[in-house]
Amino acid sequence: MNDTKDNELIHKAELAHEASQVIAAKSTEEKNSALNQIADSLRAHAAEIIAANQQDMLRAQQKGMTDSLLDRLMLNKERIFAMANALEHLANLADPIGDELENWDRPNGLTIKKIRVPIGVIGMVYEARPNVTVDAAGLCLKTGNAVYLRGSASALDTNKAIVAVIRAALNTLEFPADSVQLLEDTSHETAGQFFRLNGLIDVLIPRGSSRLIQTVIKQASIPVLETGAGNCHVFIDETAKPEMAISIVLNAKTQRPSVCNTIETVIIHQKWFDQFGSALLDALQKEHVSCRIDPIIAGQFPDLKVATEEDWATEYLDKIIAVKIVSDLDEAIRHINKYGTKHSESIVTENAEHVATFFKFVDASTLYHNASTRFTDGEEFGFGAEIGISTQKLHARGPMGLNALTSIKYLIEGNGQIRH
Amino acid sequence: MNDTKDNELIHKAELAHEASQVIAAKSTEEKNSALNQIADSLRAHAAEIIAANQQDMLRAQQKGMTDSLLDRLMLNKERIFAMANALEHLANLADPIGDELENWDRPNGLTIKKIRVPIGVIGMVYEARPNVTVDAAGLCLKTGNAVYLRGSASALDTNKAIVAVIRAALNTLEFPADSVQLLEDTSHETAGQFFRLNGLIDVLIPRGSSRLIQTVIKQASIPVLETGAGNCHVFIDETAKPEMAISIVLNAKTQRPSVCNTIETVIIHQKWFDQFGSALLDALQKEHVSCRIDPIIAGQFPDLKVATEEDWATEYLDKIIAVKIVSDLDEAIRHINKYGTKHSESIVTENAEHVATFFKFVDASTLYHNASTRFTDGEEFGFGAEIGISTQKLHARGPMGLNALTSIKYLIEGNGQIRH
Numbered sequence: 001m002n003d004t005k006d007n008e009l010i011h012k013a014e015l016a017h018e019a020s021q022v023i024a025a026k027s028t029e030e031k032n033s034a035l036n037q038i039a040d041s042l043r044a045h046a047a048e049i050i051a052a053n054q055q056d057m058l059r060a061q062q063k064g065m066t067d068s069l070l071d072r073l074m075l076n077k078e079r080i081f082a083m084a085n086a087l088e089h090l091a092n093l094a095d096p097i098g099d100e101l102e103n104w105d106r107p108n109g110l111t112i113k114k115i116r117v118p119i120g121v122i123g124m125v126y127e128a129r130p131n132v133t134v135d136a137a138g139l140c141l142k143t144g145n146a147v148y149l150r151g152s153a154s155a156l157d158t159n160k161a162i163v164a165v166i167r168a169a170l171n172t173l174e175f176p177a178d179s180v181q182l183l184e185d186t187s188h189e190t191a192g193q194f195f196r197l198n199g200l201i202d203v204l205i206p207r208g209s210s211r212l213i214q215t216v217i218k219q220a221s222i223p224v225l226e227t228g229a230g231n232c233h234v235f236i237d238e239t240a241k242p243e244m245a246i247s248i249v250l251n252a253k254t255q256r257p258s259v260c261n262t263i264e265t266v267i268i269h270q271k272w273f274d275q276f277g278s279a280l281l282d283a284l285q286k287e288h289v290s291c292r293i294d295p296i297i298a299g300q301f302p303d304l305k306v307a308t309e310e311d312w313a314t315e316y317l318d319k320i321i322a323v324k325i326v327s328d329l330d331e332a333i334r335h336i337n338k339y340g341t342k343h344s345e346s347i348v349t350e351n352a353e354h355v356a357t358f359f360k361f362v363d364a365s366t367l368y369h370n371a372s373t374r375f376t377d378g379e380e381f382g383f384g385a386e387i388g389i390s391t392q393k394l395h396a397r398g399p400m401g402l403n404a405l406t407s408i409k410y411l412i413e414g415n416g417q418i419r420h
Numbered sequence: 421m422n423d424t425k426d427n428e429l430i431h432k433a434e435l436a437h438e439a440s441q442v443i444a445a446k447s448t449e450e451k452n453s454a455l456n457q458i459a460d461s462l463r464a465h466a467a468e469i470i471a472a473n474q475q476d477m478l479r480a481q482q483k484g485m486t487d488s489l490l491d492r493l494m495l496n497k498e499r500i501f502a503m504a505n506a507l508e509h510l511a512n513l514a515d516p517i518g519d520e521l522e523n524w525d526r527p528n529g530l531t532i533k534k535i536r537v538p539i540g541v542i543g544m545v546y547e548a549r550p551n552v553t554v555d556a557a558g559l560c561l562k563t564g565n566a567v568y569l570r571g572s573a574s575a576l577d578t579n580k581a582i583v584a585v586i587r588a589a590l591n592t593l594e595f596p597a598d599s600v601q602l603l604e605d606t607s608h609e610t611a612g613q614f615f616r617l618n619g620l621i622d623v624l625i626p627r628g629s630s631r632l633i634q635t636v637i638k639q640a641s642i643p644v645l646e647t648g649a650g651n652c653h654v655f656i657d658e659t660a661k662p663e664m665a666i667s668i669v670l671n672a673k674t675q676r677p678s679v680c681n682t683i684e685t686v687i688i689h690q691k692w693f694d695q696f697g698s699a700l701l702d703a704l705q706k707e708h709v710s711c712r713i714d715p716i717i718a719g720q721f722p723d724l725k726v727a728t729e730e731d732w733a734t735e736y737l738d739k740i741i742a743v744k745i746v747s748d749l750d751e752a753i754r755h756i757n758k759y760g761t762k763h764s765e766s767i768v769t770e771n772a773e774h775v776a777t778f779f780k781f782v783d784a785s786t787l788y789h790n791a792s793t794r795f796t797d798g799e800e801f802g803f804g805a806e807i808g809i810s811t812q813k814l815h816a817r818g819p820m821g822l823n824a825l826t827s828i829k830y831l832i833e834g835n836g837q838i839r840h
Contacts, residue, residue, distance in 0.1 A: 025780050366830040369832070371835075380526070393622050393827035395814040418671035
């Protein structure tokens with residue numbers, strides 16, 4: 001590592017840290033003006049951003065990047081305008097900062113108030129999609145946080161252009177441009193140091209592949225908000241209504257197979273399967289979903305692939321589903337708690353006692369009765385914005401809205417109290 | 421590392437993980453019975469625990485451990501009974517598990533409930549004090565969590581005896597004894613592996629010296645609840661009532677100098693100091709507090725030591741105080757935000773506008789107006805029990821009660837909803 005690199009990493013972190021103390025106290029109006037100003041500027045400077053993006057695209061094509069990755073990287077006017085619109089939507093949401101969460105009096109006369117405050121500096125670590133640059137900056141500014149962005153090397157020119165536009169927009173207001181920083185040194189070595197800037201960065205949010213997220217978790221000494229992996233299940237109980245069960249499984253598997261709240265295994269009560277199993281498998285195959293079936297029903301369906309131990313643990317993120325047969329609710333719960341990633345789990349049943357047991361014993365952020373797992377999502381929860389879906393149990397679990405980017409502070413009023 | 425060590429580390433983590441799924445669903449009554457049963461057993465087996473403790477004490481004396489550390493390690497009947505009483509107190513507190521925190525309906529007919537659940541397996545990392553063994557086990561069981569204890573080598577015999585009593589007590593009830601595990605391999609190498617058991621341990625809580633806490637933060641890939649360091653301040657503003665200000669500073673410095681919510685620096689408005697500074701310094705010296713004063717008043721007090729840059733950043737945890745003179749509120753706030761550890765900060769003033777500014781711009785878990793910083797404490801907040809005082813901004817900040825040992829779960833009821 002040379003001095004310049006070192007200087008960039010630390011220097012920008014210090015600037016972000018300092019700016020965070022200023023923007024923490026900005027009013028809702030000031031923050032919303034900043035978001036709207038950035039939206040306008042992005043539209044006005046779309047051509048410059050697209051020109052920078054073309055540099056990234058050219059390099060990516062020369063390196064032989066796949067079409068789907070190229071599509072993630074590519075920006076056009078439509079996509080830039082969509083990013084701007086998202087910022088305006090964010091400006092219209094309620095500001096959580098300053099909310100009083102609790103207040104109480106103590107026998108000694110002290111009054112205690114608990115209020116929401118920004119976290120400070122958010123370190124955002126992400127891959128090729130340049131829309132995350134705008135999205136992350138918007139979410140952080142809305143909640144009074146500074147953001148230190150570490151995007152991928154392949155999107156560097158695009159990210160530099162976007163951040164330049166954002167900072168210029170902030171400069172036209174009385175809003176510290178230093179609250180948005182981009183790390184231009186995209187080496188892995190410097191990333192490793194970025195993850196350990198305790199005292200300057202307060203939390204890391206990795207967004208992207210499970211490999212990226214695991215790298216951050218392993219290397220970081222800063223607290224990480226873990227998002228990502230979803231090995232989700234629908235359990236069809238003995239009493240499940242056949243039409244409803246089939247409709248929920250199809251939706252949870254096929255509506256958008258590449259996302260984390262999609263199911264990977266359907267668990268079916270043996271008795272339900274005996275009556276309606278063939279209809280379900282037919283419906284799945286009609287939707288081009290390939291089934292990997294439990295060995296105990298392999299004899300009945302010689303054309304279908306048999307599931308292995310590995311299948312139960314796999315997040316296919318594709319039109320593939322594993323089919324597990326169980327003899328009772330307990331076996332279903334044990335299977336989910338063994339192989340699931342504690343994300344989203346659904347039971348389809350008409351038995352209220354089974355719902356209560358499922359809700360009590362399945363360990364996951366979001367549990368459903370008679371609904372698709374696809375609703376585990378900030379928008380679907382009514383949060384207005386989504387930072388991601390937390391798969392950890394600290395700070396935030398499940399879909400994260402703006403509140404996940406906040407901390408708290410206790411304000412205590414006295415009249416001379418001392419402790420005895 | 422040999423196989424046996426490896427087996428112990430992982431095997432006990434797996435047992436704790438499995439037990440956590442069972443105790444998560446235990447009723448409040450069952451958990452309280454377990455706490456009361458453990459309390460009874462500790463009293464009944466006090467002699468065995470004391471015998472084991474004497475082995476630790478003997479080894480510690482042979483190694484030349486200091487008297488104050490020996491005192492921390494030492495158990496007698498009185499201390500064991502105090503630990504038992506604390507468990508019974510815990511049994512009497514409200515159980516947060518199952519609490520409904522929010523509920524709302526969505527336009528598509530889904531109803532969403534957010535409830536409190538246990539975290540899972542808590543990894544407790546601590547030093548010589550064997551009372552932490554009982555305390556941690558009690559707090560975790562009360563909140564339906566399993567606990568994996570990693571105490572110090574010097575207290576190993578004591579900890580083994582205590583954990584044996586706890587597990588035997590649980591065995592007499594229908595309560596999985598495996599929910600309390602003690603890592604008997606106390607090597608640093610194994611500790612390093614302990615801190616990285618993601619998937620088996622959900623959170624690490626280090627309790628002890630700042631060195632211990634920083635080691636855990638640096639080495640862990642599991643989320644850590646950071647507690648500890650407190651470089652706290654009282655700011656005496658121009659309009660502060662002299663008697664109140666002096667009483668608060670004395671209390672915040674001398675009532676218990678070795679703890680984190682004690683102040684290290686008093687910041688004084690120049691104009692207040694001109695009138696009442698000598699009285700404050702006299703009062704401090706009368707309480708045997710040695711003062712390290714701001715260079716700008718050094719000429720007036722030639723007998724007092726002059727503070728250096730290092731003093732502003734030092735947590736003395738002793739009867740020493742640094743005295744900083746400022747010309748206005750802003751300078752005081754800048755000093756606190758530069759040198760403080762975001763723990764507890766107090767302003768003594770009669771100026772309401774200054775209180776508002778202080779509350780808005782000082783970045784700390786707990787801010788006081790006209791009160792001692794010594795109130796930053798779970799008991800003083802009315803939480804009934806204290807896990808520690810969080811100095812981080814994620815999950816929990818400030819004094820942590822039982823709620824800090826909980827996570828949440830969303831329970832969603834539908835009637836066949838699928839996503840479009």
